[in-house]
Amino acid sequence: MKTIGLFEAKTHLATLVDQVQEEGKIILTRRGKPVAELRPVESNGSRKFGASKGCLLYMAPDFNEPIEDFKDYQ
Numbered sequence: 001m002k003t004i005g006l007f008e009a010k011t012h013l014a015t016l017v018d019q020v021q022e023e024g025k026i027i028l029t030r031r032g033k034p035v036a037e038l039r040p041v042e043s044n045g046s047r048k049f050g051a052s053k054g055c056l057l058y059m060a061p062d063f064n065e066p067i068e069d070f071k072d073y074q
Helices: 006-011 013-023 068-073
Strands: 002-005 026-030 033-038
Touching: 002 006, 002 013, 006 013, 006 026, 013 026, 013 033
Parallel strands: 002 026
Antiparallel strands: 026 033
């Protein structure tokens, strides 16, 4: 696992992000002590496009109409 100091990390952040996407996690250090990690985002699968496929969705016919309670603000 790669470690890198915060000073170097802030000057080369774009490069580090590319490395993380290819190689995995990088530990960020301050004065030689680990303080954070830079890692790729893991998809947990709960918000995929099309996740509602097969579910019954209802949209009211007046969906696009102004809400009566807010007419004073329009």
